[in-house]
Amino acid sequence: MNNLSEQSANLTFELPDNTPVVRLGLIATLYFKEGYSLQSKRNVMQCFTRFKEEFGQHLKGQFDDRYKKLTDSGFSKTQEKIRESGPNEQYEWHISSAATANEAAAYSLSALNSFEVHGDQKRSYLKMTLPWSFLKEPDGVARFEEWLVYLCDQVEAEHGYGGLSSILPYDFDRYMPMEFQLAQQYVGLEVDSMVHNFKRELLDHIKGVNWYTIVGTRFTEQLGGKDGLRHALSGRGDVEMLDYQGGLIIRAGALPELGAIHEPLPVTYVAVNRVLKQLRNPKPDQLHTYSPYGNCFEQDSTERWYARFDQDDAHSKTPARIEAGQPCSAAGYWFSPAQANSRRYFDLGEIMPRFSGSNWGDTLWYWSGEA
Template sequence: MKNLEQRAADLGFELPDGTPVAKLSIIITLYFKEGYTAGKKLKIIDCFGKFNDEFGAHLNGLLQDSYKLLTSESLEEAFTKIRSSSGNERCELHLTSASSTKEAADYGISVLNSREVHEDSDRSYIKLVLPRDFIASDEGLTTYRTWVKYLCNQVEAEHGYGGLSTALPFDYDVYMPIEYELAQKYTGLDVDSMPHSLASELIDHIKGVNWQTIVGNSFIANLGGEPALRQKLSSRSDIDFVNYDNGLIIQAGEYPQLGAEGRDDLDAYIAVNKILKPLRIPEPDQIHHYSPHGICFEEESTKQWYARFDQE
């Protein structure tokens, strides 16, 4: 954590007027089935209610169709819209500490569900964002890990990841070149500005490995089962396993690593990646779409990023 704090200032960007547009964050992103069902929507509402109860003092806004101030009334209106939605209506909701769509948030929770008409050809996602220093204390680390397991159980996560990432504004298109530049420099950063874009790719595959990698039972079975998976990593004392109702949370090291060249030890990430690589998207679509504002991920650099832990 000391090395992380020393370099954190290099991973944040502000506009000349002081508006933050990129922040180093701790994230949790999970993909799950049947987000269009009434039961799963109620679980999602529970997640948002719990997040508001715990972090409401930091939250300013709500985004559902448009940005508005977060109040008890606006939140209940958003929940009512989700409850009353049909199976073929997309339910998107964000709670955020940002004061506008132009500002990167310290705290946030987001969801976008799949449609019933797509059945098993699409996935829903839920994502949580916390400040980089949230896990610096034992209490914060415990809270983070509790949230990971809680969210996994609530949505019956198929797979996902948790760790360091660059938080961008809702209006993220302009700032994708910043995300690209930082991801080239810091291997441990997850590129996660558009988790929705992977929803149709992540049916039979996972995105990859980070500090925490969430793997559901169906994927674990493809690797020979949980005992075999644990055995393959049993020689490493720095890899931790936590069961949730539908699978495993695999943690590579006590704290996440930025992956700065020559200064961070990514051996645990590499070891987990070696075992889970068969589950990874074999031919991923490029992470970013075209941007006139600078260099972003294109086809070749996307392949290189997915393969960043592919070493002995």
């Protein structure tokens, strides 16, 4: 938390009139099916109602066809219009602490639906933004986690992610170069300004790993089901797994990490990524479209960003896995999925132990990322 406090000023930018155009925020982005159905719309509207009830004192603006002031009557009218819309009518709704479309919001909730005519070829999304300082409150992490589980249950999330991100205004185009530059400096920042672009791209893959990674049942089954996924990560005491109605939520560490480029990669993110990597989109489209305002993500830089937590044995100094009974190849912390909370320090040459009677099978030890 001290690191976040120290670095937060470097991750916020204001115009000369003090309008914030880039903020460090805490996000949760979820992708889900059948956003065109009446039940889905009702569930999403419940999310908006609850968000307004809890954070209404901060909310000033909304986007519904155009950006305008948020009022109680306008909020109710928009909800009713969305509930009455047809299965092939698009709704895009944002409620926000930003008074105008040119200001980066500290608090926001947004949603965009898919059409029935698209069938299973597009996804809908729901995204929540909170200030990063929310984590400094005594119950901040617990409240954020409770919100995340609630949102996942409401929309039956297929996949998603939660963590730190650069928050741009609703009219974000001219500030994408800032998002690009910050993402080069901090690997823990989720690049999420164009969340709407992934509606078609992320049908059969997840976007990747962050502090929280949401993996729906269809994806957990590719990794041996929930039990298999729990086993694969059970050796690490710094990974928490939560159930929701549609799958599993994985938390990598007690707090999110910025991952400054001059520091070692966040070891827990790397560990979770090692297990979930096969679910990630192998051929992602660019994270940004062309911008006349400066350098943004192109195809090569996009692919590097997606692979930022990869630490394959063939391309890094990560020690290879070790079978039980063999000597330790590198002094440091290792863990085995054969037993929960097995992570511990081994000296060079120390014989790696075996866990008998494990349902996992053979005892294999994996490098935990720390020397």
